[in-house]
Amino acid sequence: MPTSNVITPEEFRVLLPQICDERTSNDDRGWTPENPLYAHCAVVSLVAQDLFGGELLRASLLPYPEFAHMGSHYWNQLPDGNGIDFTYPQFFGRRPPLVGKLKSREYVLYDPKTKAPRQIMGRYKLLALRLASIRSGGNLLFDDPIYQACFSAAIESPCQKMKFGCVITHNGSVVYQGANKTIPELCSMCGPKCIRFSITSRTESMLGACGHAEEWGMWDLVFRKTPLDECELYVAGFYLDGLPWIKKASEHTCLRCAVQMHNAHLKAIHVPVVDRWQSITTKEALETARAYATKEKTV
Ligand SMILES: [Zn+2]
Ligand SMILES: [Zn+2]
Known part of the structure; x- marks a missing residue:
């Protein structure tokens, strides 16, 4: 890890x-x-x-x-x-x-009655974003509104291992923003300790209680009848302390999501590489994720 x-x-x-x-x-x-x-x-x-x-x-x-x-x-x-x-x-x-x-x-x-975020949530996210930005040496990604939206979504993820934020755009406007989160029916894989801690990262992507950020986003748009083949997806990972997981190469590392994104014919997938978003096709995502899943490539 x-x-x-x-x-x-x-x-x-x-x-x-x-x-x-x-x-x-x-x-x-x-x-x-x-x-x-x-x-x-x-x-x-x-x-x-x-x-x-x-x-x-x-x-x-x-x-x-x-x-x-x-x-x-x-x-x-x-x-x-x-x-x-x-x-x-x-x-x-x-x-x-x-x-x-x-x-x-x-x-x-959160308000205990309505479960809605309290006013403090926005200030908490802003403070956490500023801290992550300063700790990552002022990485330019933190000035990007879509990256900020990924961070803001990810910080609410309940995952014990890694937080992911996903933003989906349609004709240039943001139509979805969300994080990886527990699928209640699978929560036995999450407690007391997440099963993913005993699995090699980027392999066995079906195992785990979390629905992935990309999956929640795509299904949300399916139900809202937004055509996925006209959409572009952005996904960024963050450690539990808010520090960004920045890729060194343009790749996607999860076969589970890569398959679904490919089948959905997304127009493009954007991943954070060094200090900016880089765009890859769903075919490239599939190929890079497959290489990790089969351990042809390792972390
Ligand atoms: Zn998780
Ligand atoms: Zn995934």
Whole structure:
């Protein structure tokens, strides 16, 4: 399995003032450049959890008049049990002695009743995108709206191994945006640990609980009666910490999706190579994916 470069909590702390601003703050009017982490506790804690694992802690700020207008405060509990507060500087040394309660990231990101994403989702995705961009050395792909849409979709993927975002366009406009996600009926292949961890990457593509991002997208368009042979598909992979999986060559590596894309007569498939999208035909996707599936080519 490919690995990404690791970031330490200290490095994350140093990067934060560079990626936080009024657009990622929960109080854009109250935000000032002098206090860059102001009203950022929840978004920063979510991104920190993506990087370091562990739990989210929350406490009310209402008993503390100086900070009551902020409502509540979030910080992180690392897997070793230690608490760490990445937005501590916003209190200018006067952070109250808070006792936190565990909160799930689902609670923070989605309304429990309607299951709809909360307002924080957009800010979380923007902060995660900025971090991934800076960590990948300012890769130009992150400035591309379709790549950004792939990232934004992928970050909601529940996959334990790799997150994929897919965008499909029809006559130049985006008609689908989504991620790989669990097929409920196959979830026994996902728990407690995803079966794909014991399978060589790019082989045995039918095994796994996730429906692939390309599949969900194509079927969505079939049901909406959009002609697939007039569509172009973009797909990009991301590691669990948000870092991009960038290809070195123009290829597709999944035979399962390549077969379906070929049969659907998609006009083109776009994959991220080095620092830009590269276009391949469905025939090329089929040929490159087959070579991995048969282990003629290996990772
Ligand atoms: Zn998966
Ligand atoms: Zn696939």
